[in-house]
Each structure stands twice: as structure tokens, then as C-alpha cells.
Amino acid sequence: MTRIKVSNAPSVRRLPSYLHIIRASRSSGDFYISGTVIAQELNLEPIQVRKDLAITGIVGKPKKGYPVEALIVAIERYLGWDKPTNAVVMGAGNLGSALMGYPEFHQNGLRIVAAFDENPDKIGKTIHGVPVHPVAELERLLPGLEARTAILTVPSDHAQICADRLVKAGINAMWNFTNQKLKLPPEVVAQREDLSSGFAMLSVMAQLRDGRNA
Amino acid sequence: MTRIKVSNAPSVRRLPSYLHIIRASRSSGDFYISGTVIAQELNLEPIQVRKDLAITGIVGKPKKGYPVEALIVAIERYLGWDKPTNAVVMGAGNLGSALMGYPEFHQNGLRIVAAFDENPDKIGKTIHGVPVHPVAELERLLPGLEARTAILTVPSDHAQICADRLVKAGINAMWNFTNQKLKLPPEVVAQREDLSSGFAMLSVMAQLRDGRNA
Numbered sequence: 496m497t498r499i500k501v502s503n504a505p506s507v508r509r510l511p512s513y514l515h516i517i518r519a520s521r522s523s524g525d526f527y528i529s530g531t532v533i534a535q536e537l538n539l540e541p542i543q544v545r546k547d548l549a550i551t552g553i554v555g556k557p558k559k560g561y562p563v564e565a566l567i568v569a570i571e572r573y574l575g576w577d578k579p580t581n582a583v584v585m586g587a588g589n590l591g592s593a594l595m596g597y598p599e600f601h602q603n604g605l606r607i608v609a610a611f612d613e614n615p616d617k618i619g620k621t622i623h624g625v626p627v628h629p630v631a632e633l634e635r636l637l638p639g640l641e642a643r644t645a646i647l648t649v650p651s652d653h654a655q656i657c658a659d660r661l662v663k664a665g666i667n668a669m670w671n672f673t674n675q676k677l678k679l680p681p682e683v684v685a686q687r688e689d690l691s692s693g694f695a696m697l698s699v700m701a702q703l704r705d706g707r708n709a
Numbered sequence: 710m711t712r713i714k715v716s717n718a719p720s721v722r723r724l725p726s727y728l729h730i731i732r733a734s735r736s737s738g739d740f741y742i743s744g745t746v747i748a749q750e751l752n753l754e755p756i757q758v759r760k761d762l763a764i765t766g767i768v769g770k771p772k773k774g775y776p777v778e779a780l781i782v783a784i785e786r787y788l789g790w791d792k793p794t795n796a797v798v799m800g801a802g803n804l805g806s807a808l809m810g811y812p813e814f815h816q817n818g819l820r821i822v823a824a825f826d827e828n829p830d831k832i833g834k835t836i837h838g839v840p841v842h843p844v845a846e847l848e849r850l851l852p853g854l855e856a857r858t859a860i861l862t863v864p865s866d867h868a869q870i871c872a873d874r875l876v877k878a879g880i881n882a883m884w885n886f887t888n889q890k891l892k893l894p895p896e897v898v899a900q901r902e903d904l905s906s907g908f909a910m911l912s913v914m915a916q917l918r919d920g921r922n923a
Contacts (some may be wrong), residue, residue: 498752499914505719507913516886532838550786575921589807597804599888599905600866634914643837644911651812651869668915670907674729674813676750684914685801688907693884695898697858698789699721700898702714703881707789 498681506547511603512537513548514570515597518602521563571606581642585657586645587612587627590672594646596623608640637664644668651675712895720761725822726751727762727818728784732816736776743774790818795856796884799871800863801826801841804886808860810837851878858882894915
């Protein structure tokens with residue numbers, strides 16, 4: 496099995512923002528939403544929005560737009576967010592704690608069911624309702640948690656050893672917030688999050704505004 | 710002035726990962742690095758890496774690859790990371806604190822010089838070496854901090870009011886970690902960070918692996 500590649504990654508990355516807007520539209524009682532409205536909200540071209548949404552199989556109707564309810568269902572299904580995903584957080588530091596309390600995750604089916612840390616001050620506490628267990632208990636507790644997704648927020652030099660242990664214990668999806676590129680078996684999917692990417696975008700926009708890189 | 714758009718956003722988003730790898734190569738004493746090596750590290754196609762790096766103006770040499778030092782300089786200059794960027798963090802909660810301690814930012818010229826919060830337990834403390842000031846002091850302190858970039862990690866329902874105040878006080882670049890789409894004057898560049906994007910990628914990879922969305 497070769498490592499999974501997402502051919503339409505930029506579109507996939509935008510779907511959560513669309514979903515957020517379309518859900519708000521549903522809350523306002525709308526039955527239809529136009530691609531142009533979504534595009535304006537996100538400062539995108541309408542053609543881009545239509546292309547992105549087409550991957551979910553839903554097509555808008557001329558003049559009316561997209562049926563709100565069907566579009567939400569289609570995006571959630573496409574992303575696999577129609578089923579809950581149980582996840583554990585490795586490392587209950589600031590970033591791990593922030594992720595445990597990130598409100599949008601709940602709506603997207605991501606349930607953080609436990610955290611693991613080595614710090615005795617944290618073990619036994621709950622953070623945003625999530626219990627913190629000792630790392631030593633990982634293998635014993637994981638099966639009962641029914642979690643196959645792990646969120647890695649350990650220090651980068653602990654990342655590989657932690658990942659190896661998670662894989663052995665049954666984790667098959669790894670959301671990696673460390674700096675470390677992980678060696679993983681091909682059946683384990685992994686997404687590395689680099690917060691510097693967003694800063695790169697902001698920096699390039701500032702350069703363009705100021706007439707550099709023109 | 711119309712709002713700035715980055716036409717090659719996916720390439721820009723990948724540059725920090727390239728930079729990370731190329732810097733590591735420099736630390737190992739290499740003078741040249743091949744695009745294929747970078748591609749393998751990041752699980753990308755070599756042609757993609759070559760296209761992305763071309764935007765910085767540096768072209769690889771056949772057989773040898775890219776000159777490491779020149780490539781680092783070119784990427785840093787393209788991103789504007791050759792000059793330091795002073796930034797303030799609004800909201801010294803878990804996410805704000807995590808960003809203050811994010812090691813990669815320093816290497817990328819992002820200097821978080823102060824945080825602002827309303828919580829009396831946090832005011833007057835330092836978090837990862839960053840002093841936390843009362844929000845009431847924002848307008849008075851900002852000029853002396855020489856910061857025109859703000860990182861927003863306040864609760865989403867405070868985001869717009871906070872952004873308005875920042876803009877009035879002289880901020881012209883806003884890195885927005887809240888859920889809120891901000892109304893900003895066109896000269897203020899803004900990047901909204903949606904952590905659900907990465908979860909969408911991970912979810913779609915898991916779907917592909919499991920034979921859904923095929």
C-alpha cells in the first residue's frame with residue numbers, strides 16, 4: 496500500500512469554512528444558499544466555490560443556489576464527519592489543552608475522549624472536560640476508549656517514539672502538531688500541522704500590499 | 710484598494726515546510742539539496758516542489774540540486790521573513806500561550822512582544838517570556854512595541870470588537886484564530902486559521918484508505 500495522497504487538498508481544506516457558513520445559514524432558517532454568498536464571505540471567486548462543492552456531489556440550482564440541508568449532509572459525508580471520531584491527545588500542554596477546548600471540533604464529529612501526559616501535576620485532572628491519564632497507561636486504556644486517532648502535541652523530540660507506541664497500540668490516524676516528520680507504516684494516515692503556513696500567508700499578503708513580490 | 714488575494718496560496722503554504730527541511734540540510738553541512746529529497750520528505754511530487762520553489766526565483770542545477778544557502782535566503786525574502794515582524798497576542802488563554810511558546814516562529818522572524826488579556830490572574834505575568842498586559846493598556850502600549858501584527862485568540866464573540874480596536878491603534882495585519890469572519894478595512898491583511906482544515910485532510914485520507922470517496 497502506498498501512502499495516501501489527497502489530490503484535491505486545497506478544496507478539502509476549504510470545505511470546513513464552507514460548512515461553517517452553510518450551518519449558520521441553516522440556523523437562520525434558510526433553505527437555499529448561493530455559491531456567490533459563500534464566496535463573498537470567504538473572499539474567494541464564486542467559480543472556486545462551485546468547483547470545491549462539486550466534489551461532494553451536490554450541484555446548485557440556477558437562481559436558487561444550493562439546498563442547505565442536502566449540502567451540509569453531503570459535505571459531512573464527504574469528510575466522514577457524519578460519524579463521530581474518537582481521538583486521544585498526547586501531551587496536555589498549552590496546545591493540547593487548546594485543542595481539547597476548540598469548540599468547532601465537536602460539531603465536526605471529533606470527540607477528544609482522553610489526554611495522556613507525563614506531568615504528575617496534570618495527571619488525574621480534567622481539561623475542558625477531558626481526563627488526563629499517565630502515558631504509562633496508554634496501552635491499557637486505549638482499547639476501552641475506542642479511539643484510533645491521535646493528536647500529537649508532545650515536544651518534537653518525543654514525537655517519533657510516541658508515534659511508534661501509538662501505532663503499536665492501534666492508532667491508525669495521526670494529527671501531528673510537532674515539527675517532526677514521522678516514520679509511520681503506510682496504513683497509518685497522517686496530517687502534519689505547521690502553524691507557520693498561516694504566518695507565511697499573512698506575510699505574503701503584507702508583502703503584496705506593500706508592493707513587494709509584485 | 711481591493712482585498713489582497715494570494716494567487717499561489719497552496720505553494721506559499723508549503724514554503725515553510727521546505728524551509729524547515731532546507732535549514733536542517735544546512736545544519737548538516739550540505740551545500741546543495743535536491744528537489745527530489747525535499748519531495749520525499751514531504752510526500753509530494755518532485756515536479757510540485759520544483760514549481761513551488763520557482764516562485765522564489767531560484768532554479769536548481771541538474772544533478773546538483775538547489776544551492777542551500779541561496780535557497781534559504783530566497784524563501785525568507787519571498788515570505789518577508791528576512792525582516793523581523795513584531796506581533797501582539799490578544800487573549801492569553803491556552804491557544805495564545807501555545808503560540809507564544811511555538812519554537813518555529815522565532816526562526817521565521819515572528820517575535821511576539823506582548824500579550825493582552827482581561828484576566829487579572831494573567832495580567833503582570835509572563836508566558837514563555839512574553840509579558841501579559843491589561844487590554845485597557847492596548848492603545849497606550851502598542852506604539853512603543855513597534856508591532857503592527859496582531860494574533861487573535863480571544864473568544865469568537867469578542868473578535869470583531871477587538872479587531873476594530875486593534876485597527877484603530879495601528880495594527881495592519883491580523884492573524885485570526887477565532888471563528889469569526891472579520892470586517893476590516895482593505896489595507897488590513899488578514900489570515901483566518903481554521904484548525905478544522907487539518908482535521909478535514911486527515912479525515913479524507915482515512916476515508917480514502919478505507920475505500921470510501923473512491
